[in-house]
Amino acid sequence: MSAPLLSVSDLHVSFATEEGTVKAVDGVSFELDAGEILAIVGESGSGKSVTALTLMGLSRGPNAAIEGAVRLGDKDLVTASDDEMRRIRGERIAMVFQDPMTAMNPVYKVGDQIVEEIRAHEDTSKEDARRRAVEALRSVGIPNPERRYDNYPHEFSGGMRQRAMIALALALEPDVLIADEPTTALDVTIQAQILRLLEQLNQERGLAVILITHDLGVVAEVSDRSLVMYAGRVVEEGTLDDIFYDPQHPYTWGLLGSLTRLDRPRPRHLPSIPGAPPSLIAPPEGCHFRPRCPHEFAKCVKVPPLESRLAEHPDHCDRCWLEPEVKRERRVVEGRIGLVAGAE
Amino acid sequence: MARFAVRRIANMIFVLFAISVLTFLIFYKIPGGDPVLRISGRTAEPAVREQVREDFGFNDPVYVQYARMMQKTLNGSLESYSNRVNVREELIRGIPATASLVIGAAIIWLFFGILFGVLSAVYAGRFPDRVITIVALIGISLPIFWVGALLLYYLTYKVSLFPAGGYVPLTEDPASWLSHLILPWFCLSILFIGFYSRLLRSNMLDVMNEDYVRTARAKGLSERRVLLGHVMRNALIPIVTLFGLDFGAAIGGGAILTESVFGLQGVGQYVAESIGSLDLPPILGTTLYAAFLIVLLSAIVDIVYARLDPRVRLTA
Numbered sequence: 001m002s003a004p005l006l007s008v009s010d011l012h013v014s015f016a017t018e019e020g021t022v023k024a025v026d027g028v029s030f031e032l033d034a035g036e037i038l039a040i041v042g043e044s045g046s047g048k049s050v051t052a053l054t055l056m057g058l059s060r061g062p063n064a065a066i067e068g069a070v071r072l073g074d075k076d077l078v079t080a081s082d083d084e085m086r087r088i089r090g091e092r093i094a095m096v097f098q099d100p101m102t103a104m105n106p107v108y109k110v111g112d113q114i115v116e117e118i119r120a121h122e123d124t125s126k127e128d129a130r131r132r133a134v135e136a137l138r139s140v141g142i143p144n145p146e147r148r149y150d151n152y153p154h155e156f157s158g159g160m161r162q163r164a165m166i167a168l169a170l171a172l173e174p175d176v177l178i179a180d181e182p183t184t185a186l187d188v189t190i191q192a193q194i195l196r197l198l199e200q201l202n203q204e205r206g207l208a209v210i211l212i213t214h215d216l217g218v219v220a221e222v223s224d225r226s227l228v229m230y231a232g233r234v235v236e237e238g239t240l241d242d243i244f245y246d247p248q249h250p251y252t253w254g255l256l257g258s259l260t261r262l263d264r265p266r267p268r269h270l271p272s273i274p275g276a277p278p279s280l281i282a283p284p285e286g287c288h289f290r291p292r293c294p295h296e297f298a299k300c301v302k303v304p305p306l307e308s309r310l311a312e313h314p315d316h317c318d319r320c321w322l323e324p325e326v327k328r329e330r331r332v333v334e335g336r337i338g339l340v341a342g343a344e
Numbered sequence: 345m346a347r348f349a350v351r352r353i354a355n356m357i358f359v360l361f362a363i364s365v366l367t368f369l370i371f372y373k374i375p376g377g378d379p380v381l382r383i384s385g386r387t388a389e390p391a392v393r394e395q396v397r398e399d400f401g402f403n404d405p406v407y408v409q410y411a412r413m414m415q416k417t418l419n420g421s422l423e424s425y426s427n428r429v430n431v432r433e434e435l436i437r438g439i440p441a442t443a444s445l446v447i448g449a450a451i452i453w454l455f456f457g458i459l460f461g462v463l464s465a466v467y468a469g470r471f472p473d474r475v476i477t478i479v480a481l482i483g484i485s486l487p488i489f490w491v492g493a494l495l496l497y498y499l500t501y502k503v504s505l506f507p508a509g510g511y512v513p514l515t516e517d518p519a520s521w522l523s524h525l526i527l528p529w530f531c532l533s534i535l536f537i538g539f540y541s542r543l544l545r546s547n548m549l550d551v552m553n554e555d556y557v558r559t560a561r562a563k564g565l566s567e568r569r570v571l572l573g574h575v576m577r578n579a580l581i582p583i584v585t586l587f588g589l590d591f592g593a594a595i596g597g598g599a600i601l602t603e604s605v606f607g608l609q610g611v612g613q614y615v616a617e618s619i620g621s622l623d624l625p626p627i628l629g630t631t632l633y634a635a636f637l638i639v640l641l642s643a644i645v646d647i648v649y650a651r652l653d654p655r656v657r658l659t660a
Contacts, residue, residue, distance in 0.1 A: 058561055090564035097562075102555040105574055106655055107581075116573070117563040152654040168563065 004031035005208050006055070006093075006176055011068035011078075013047075013054050015061075020281040024050040026232035027068075029306070032176065035206040037199070039219040041255070042229035045277050048212045051229075052178045054078075055210075056095050057085035072176070091121050094169035098181035100161035104153035104168075111137065111149030114168050121172055136167040140197060159190035166197065170207070177201075180212045195221045216259055220244065228252050231278050231288035234306055238316035246328075248309065248318035250339055251289045253331045257338025264336070271338055287319065294340060295322060295330055348658040352646075356639045363635045364417075364628065368410050371624045379624060382425040413628065422625045424618075431629035434614055438597075441511040442610035444521065445602065446594040449529045453536035454587065460537065461544025462576070468549055476541060483538030492531045492605035499527065509607035524606075532602045536590065540583065547579035554578070581652050585645050592641030596634030 013025035025047040032038050040048045053059040055070055057077060070077040072092060077085065089095075097103045104113060114133035118124065130149070137145035140163040153161060162182060169177055179198060183191035199222050201207050211223055219226050219240070226243045228236040228251065236249040247253055254273035260266070275292035284290050286301040293300070299321040308314045309324050320327070331337050371377050384396045397403055401412060416422040422431040464476045500508040506527050512520040551557060552575055560574040596611070603612035611630065618626035650656045 056562055058558065086564050086566060088564070089562055095562045097555055097559065099555060103559045105556040105560065105578070107577060107653055113563075116565065116569075120563060120565045120569065154655050165559075168559075 005034045005036075005072070006032040007069075007071045008051075008055070009069045009071075011051065011054065011070060012066070013050050013059055014065050016063040016065070017281075021065075022280045023232055023283065024280060025054065026283075028229070028232075028234055029068075030227055030234065030237065032208050032210060034175070034208055035202065036225065037202055037209045037211060037223045039211045039213060039223035039226040040229060041213060041216060041219055041226055043214050043277060045231070045280065046229040047232040047280075048229050049180055052095065052180050052210065052212050055093060055176075055178060056089055057082070058089075058095075060085075087121065090117050090169075090174065091172045092174050093176040093178065094172070094174040095178040095180065096162070096165050096169050096182050099185045100158055100165050101185065103165055104161065106153055108152070109150055110153055110156065110164050114164075114171050117168060118171055133167075133171065136171040137164065139170070140164070140167040140201075142167065158186050159193060162186060162190075162194050163197065166194075166201075170201065173205075174207075176208045176210065178210045178212065181214070182211070183218060184213070184215070191218070192221075198222060216244075216255055228255070231283055232280060233288060233319065235289065235320070236318040237306065238313070238318075242313060242316040246310075246313075246316070247331065247337060248316065248324065248327055249289075249320045250293050250295055250322075250331075252318075253333075253337055254292075254339035257333060257336070257340070271333075271340055273339055287321075297321070345658065348647075352643045356636075356643070359639050360632060360635055364414060364632055365410065367628050367631045368413065368624070369406075371622065371627055372406065372409070374622060377622045377624065379425045382621070382623060413625065416625075417629060417632065422629055424623050424626050426621055426623050431626045434626065435611060435629060435633055438609060438611040438614050440513055440610075441608045442595060442597065442599065442603065442612060444511070444514065444525055445528050445532065445599060445608060445610060446591065448525055449532040449536070449594070449599075449602075450587070450591050452529055453533040453540060456533065456537045457540025458544060458580075458583075460541035461548065462571075464541060464545040465548035465552070465575075465579075466571070468545070473545075480538040480541050483534040484542075486534060488531055488535065488601040489605055491534065492527070492602065495527050495531065496605070509605075511608045511610070524608075528602050528606045528608060531605070532594070532599055540586070543586065544579060544583055547582055548575055551575045551579045581649065584648055584652060588641045588645035588648070589638065592638040593634070596637040597630050598634065 008031070009029045011025055011028045012023070014021050014023045028047070028051055030038070040051065042048045050059055054066060055077060057080065059066065060082070066078055068078060072088070075084070075088065077088065080088065104110065108116075111130065111133045114136055115126065115129040118129040118132055119126075134145045134149055137148060142148050142160060142163050148156075153164075156164060166182075177198075182198070183194050186194060195218060198209055198211070202209050211218070213219060223240060225239055226237070227234045228243065228249065230251045236243065236247065236252050243252060244256070247256060251273070257271045258273065260270060273292055278284055278288055278291065286303050287293070290296050290300045304319040304321045306317050306319050308317045310316055322330070333339065333341055379400070380393050380396050380402060383400065384393050388396075401409060404412075413422070417431075420430075420432045423429065424431060424434075460476045460480065464473045467473045496508060499505045507520070507524050510524060512524050514521040557570060557574050560570045565573070597615040598612060599610070600612040600616045602608070603610045604616050607613070611633070614626065615630045615634075618630060646658065650658050
């Protein structure tokens with residue numbers, strides 16, 4: 001097997017705040033192969049965005065402590081100098097953000113913002129950069145790119161702006177694209193278009209994509225493999241089928257249980273996971289999900305390692321001490337996968 | 345743009361009209377403002393006063409008096425009640441001193457206001473920021489007349505570094521012009537440097553948290569480019585508005601304290617003297633002059649603003 005494109009090992013990111021040290025990312029490891037779409041799923045505060053920003057070198061700061069390794073090719077992005085990181089950003093690894101309404105500078109033309117990026121990395125003429133910016137806009141499906149080049153961001157619709165952001169991210173043909181909740185701020189039909197576009201770019205260019213989302217529907221649409229994150233840790237990792245049809249971690253059950261489905265009778269109340277995510281300053285000892293988990297038992301005070309507990313699926317890993325047979329029994333709630341029944 | 349200009353000019357005329365009516369009424373009604381006393385002198389016989397009252401039309405209805413005064417204002421024949429000096433000539437005489445003071449001070453306060461604001465924002469919470477914050481607050485808190493008096497005492501009386509007030513036209517003697525203006529420039533700028541640096545600091549810190557600044561970093565731009573091209577470019581927009589209005593007010597005679605302390609004989613000092621003697625014609629003349637400049641500059645600010653921020657459309 002060839003070496004993965006990007007490998008993250010035992011990444012820890014913590015921030016010093018006035019209330020104490022926030023352990024935003026607590027030992028995250030994963031690998032991303034060329035041409036793969038990896039989804040990172042989790043709720044707000046699970047550490048997925050901080051993980052992404054750390055890959056970009058954008059979580060650095062006087063109050064941040066970053067440990068572990070992020071290898072992209074032969075470079076370690078954790079120890080790379082600020083200047084090396086600056087060159088890698090945009091050129092080898094690029095990012096698209098959640099809200100396309102605010103992600104572009106309102107006072108510059110959309111095209112010029114792409115040209116600015118190209119010229120920050122390459123010593124090329126304005127004309128050449130402009131031509132390439134127009135090409136980038138065309139490649140993400142923006143009609144009339146020559147004319148749209150001269151528009152300001154507020155003259156674009158939300159979906160078009162997200163396309164332009166993707167064009168900006170891909171202008172230098174990076175190997176990895178991190179899309180942080182790229183569809184959350186968009187309406188549903190536009191969401192589907194943007195996901196199609198990411199999928200198309202992945203297939204046509206072999207672009208590796210890390211898709212960060214809290215929406216399992218988005219995961220089901222496009223991803224090859226998923227990581228489920230909770231309170232700074234990966235609690236489950238597997239293929240789309242693993243996660244949706246044979247979920248091993250109670251938190252994943254809870255996420256799946258709180259989905260509404262058009263092909264099922266509408267529940268009277270939407271099941272939700274009881275409780276709230278733990279404080280990342282003083283997280284619970286052992287399994288972080290323990291306080292909210294109805295299946296907690298004595299062993300849970302020790303941190304379960306992220307490993308495969310299924311002989312037939314060595315790549316399907318989770319962080320739960322329960323035996324797989326017990327899990328398969330307990331995860332069925334009201335005839336479907338869930339953590340708790342919908343409240344009456 | 346043409347629509348904007350027409351509406352803005354109509355607007356301007358209305359504002360100036362409203363201000364002229366208000367100013368006229370206030371100083372017409374104010375106790376002790378009787379113009380007859382200023383024209384005839386305090387010791388004049390009652391018969392003389394009556395004669396003056398009749399001759400100058402002070403027995404006419406208010407609106408007739410207002411119309412007469414506005415007519416004189418517009419054709420330039422408005423004269424002071426107390427010394428019969430022509431208001432327009434007096435204003436024009438004061439403009440070079442005021443313009444020298446305000447333009448010079450504006451360059452200084454913009455330069456240092458922006459410099460300190462940027463340093464303060466870049467080093468937010470650290471030593472340089474703390475020092476600048478303290479200095480800015482001191483600058484904002486110091487009264488101009490006190491700083492001015494202190495400077496005059498130590499730098500002209502104790503050590504004769506600078507001339508003790510007054511104004512020398514630039515065309516007459518540039519070196520002397522400069523030496524007469526250094527202290528007033530300093531004095532007038534201190535306050536504004538404090539305000540501008542505080543405002544720019546908070547604007548920049550706000551902008552630094554904007555998503556598009558994160559995007560700029562994600563593009564791999566250098567910190568310098570992020571700061572100048574993205575943070576500063578957006579943080580300076582509100583400063584433009586503030587500067588336009590402050591500059592308009594000061595050049596319209598608002599730098600009363602500085603001009604008076606240093607005896608610059610500019611518009612501001614003329615304003616102060618006119619108000620001190622409740623002399624309606626120069627008060628009205630200078631008020632309209634100042635209002636005109638402020639309205640004009642706010643229109644210019646709007647045009648500049650629309651240039652700086654493409655989301656803004658010019659609709660008056």
